[in-house]
Structures are given as C-alpha cells and as structure tokens.
Amino acid sequence: MGTPQIGTLNEKPLHEALKQWYAVPRDMFEVPVDGSVVDIVRDDLLIEIQTKNFSAIKRKxxxxxxxHPVRLVYPIPGEKWITKKADDGSTVSRRRSPKRGTYEQIFYELVRLPELLKNPNFTLELLLIEEEEVRRFDGVRGWRRGGWVxxxxxxxxxxxxxxxxxxxxxLTFIPTTLAEPFNVSDLAATTKINRTLAxxxxxCLRTMDCLAPAGKKVNAILYVRLTTGANSTESRYKEKYK
Structure with a gap:
C-alpha cells in the first residue's frame, strides 16, 4: 500500500468522494499553500471542500x-438514506429520511463567516446531494438518538x-414576491423555512450589506433589500428612516 498524501489520513468517505467528483484533469490534490494544505489547486484557484461546520475552516x-482566489464547496443533503449497521457490519435497517434539504440551509453555517463573501477572492459553491448516512449503536455517545451515532x-x-x-x-434567496418592507416572520413564511433559519x-444578509433595517412594526424590525446608486433602495430608505 502506498503512503497516503498529506491531509488524507483522516478523510471521511463523503469528503473524499466529493473531491474526486469535483476534480478535473490537471488538478493537484493536497497542496501546501501559505502554511495550509489545500484540497484541490486548479491553476490559481484554491478549492476547499467542507462537509462539517465552518468554524473549523474559518481561519484557514x-x-x-x-x-489567492478561494472557493469553498459545501454539500447539503437534499435527499438522505439512513442505514443502521450492526457491529459485524451487517445492515439492521435502511430507510429514506422524510427530511429534504434546501439551499437555504447554508445559512446555518454561513453565520460563522458572513463577511467572506464581501471579499472578491472568495466564492461559495453549494452542492445539493443525495447521501447515505451510516449509523452504529453506541449507548454512551448516542443517547440523544436512542443509542445510534x-x-x-x-x-x-x-x-x-x-x-x-x-x-x-x-439576494436570490429572498423571493421576488416578498413585498418590502418585510420582517423575519414574513421571510420565513414566504420561503417556507423555520424562523430560526430566517x-x-x-x-448574514445584513452583514453582507444586502439588507437594511427600515423601521419597526409593533416590535418586529422591518427590512428592505439594498442595491447601489443614488436612486437605490438603500439611499431612499436610509433617508426616510435616518
């Protein structure tokens, strides 16, 4: 068996599979750059694939x-199969999860680094995937899931x-049908997401200067979309609510 490349010893199957799926000819893998090891280097573009939370990769x-121009690739499970395995590796059960992931779920992670998209060197690519989640019984670590981890x-x-x-x-995450000004509850209802995610x-959108507060209705803050230019929504609402 050959010696594993730098950074691959602890790779999980999903990360490795995504790296192979994403790669094109002449890509280089696990390349040291500025003191870090980058998943994929494509010409001058650095590509990082992150399957867990963004806190672990923020500083990098x-x-x-x-x-450098950097692209962060993040998978969202649009469809999921849940397979439970016994200690001997045999399958106990396999079922399709009723939950369906959507692109909006990126905001659960994006709150950890919303400023990055304001940097012209940074892009974010979302992959909506079908995945299989393999669980094994562990009564200690898995007490919240009936023992399965x-x-x-x-x-x-x-x-x-x-x-x-x-x-x-x-701004494409905000439906064009959502009238301004709107509050968090309006956004949640229109996009069919829960209030926490909204x-x-x-x-994130306020941090990116995509939204601005535009007064209050009862105790709810109202928001408007921001654009650029002298006659923009931003200019008009800042004048109105200053």
Whole structure:
C-alpha cells in the first residue's frame, strides 16, 4: 500500500468522494499553500471542500483569501438514506429520511463567516446531494438518538449545484414576491423555512450589506433589500428612516 498524501489520513468517505467528483484533469490534490494544505489547486484557484461546520475552516479561509482566489464547496443533503449497521457490519435497517434539504440551509453555517463573501477572492459553491448516512449503536455517545451515532456519510449522487460569487448573489434567496418592507416572520413564511433559519439569513444578509433595517412594526424590525446608486433602495430608505 502506498503512503497516503498529506491531509488524507483522516478523510471521511463523503469528503473524499466529493473531491474526486469535483476534480478535473490537471488538478493537484493536497497542496501546501501559505502554511495550509489545500484540497484541490486548479491553476490559481484554491478549492476547499467542507462537509462539517465552518468554524473549523474559518481561519484557514481568511488567511488564504488574502493572496489567492478561494472557493469553498459545501454539500447539503437534499435527499438522505439512513442505514443502521450492526457491529459485524451487517445492515439492521435502511430507510429514506422524510427530511429534504434546501439551499437555504447554508445559512446555518454561513453565520460563522458572513463577511467572506464581501471579499472578491472568495466564492461559495453549494452542492445539493443525495447521501447515505451510516449509523452504529453506541449507548454512551448516542443517547440523544436512542443509542445510534453517525459513523460515516457516503455520496450517492450530486443533484444540483449553485455558485455564489458576491453578496449580490445572496439576494436570490429572498423571493421576488416578498413585498418590502418585510420582517423575519414574513421571510420565513414566504420561503417556507423555520424562523430560526430566517433569523440567520437576515443576520448574514445584513452583514453582507444586502439588507437594511427600515423601521419597526409593533416590535418586529422591518427590512428592505439594498442595491447601489443614488436612486437605490438603500439611499431612499436610509433617508426616510435616518
């Protein structure tokens, strides 16, 4: 058996599968750059694939974008199969999860680094995937799930992909049918997401200068979309609510 490349010893199946799916000819893998090991280097573009929370990669990204164009690739399970395995590796059960992931779920993670999309060196690519989550019984670690803990995630297929290159691209998450001004509850109802996720979306979009507060209705803060230019929504509402 050959010696594993730098950074691959602890790779999980989903991360490795996504890296192989994403790669094109002449890509280089696990390349040291500015003191960090980058998943994929494609010409001058650095590509990082993150399957867990963004806190673990925040400092690395902030360092790399100073001198390099960087793309962060993040998978969202649009469809999921849950397989439970016995200690001997045999399958106890396999079922399709009733939950369906959507692109909006990126805001659960994006709250950890919303400023990065304001950097022209940074892009974010979302992959909507079908995955298999393998669980094994562990009565100590898995008490919240009846003793079952997630051991591995496997890529079954990539359903769709979406690239976000700037804060302006983030406004596509707000339906054009949503009238201004609107509050968090209006956003949650229109996008059919829960209020907690809507709050995270608003926080990120405000940080990216995509939304601005436009007064209050009862105790709810109202928001408007921001654009650029002298006659923009931003200029008009800042004047009205200053």
């Amino acid at each position: 990204l902030e360092k790399l974008v100073v001198n 997630t051991e591995e995630r496997w890529l079954l297929r990539v359903i769709d992909r979406r690239i976000l290159k700037s804060p302006a691209d983030m 709050q995270k979306m608003v926080y």
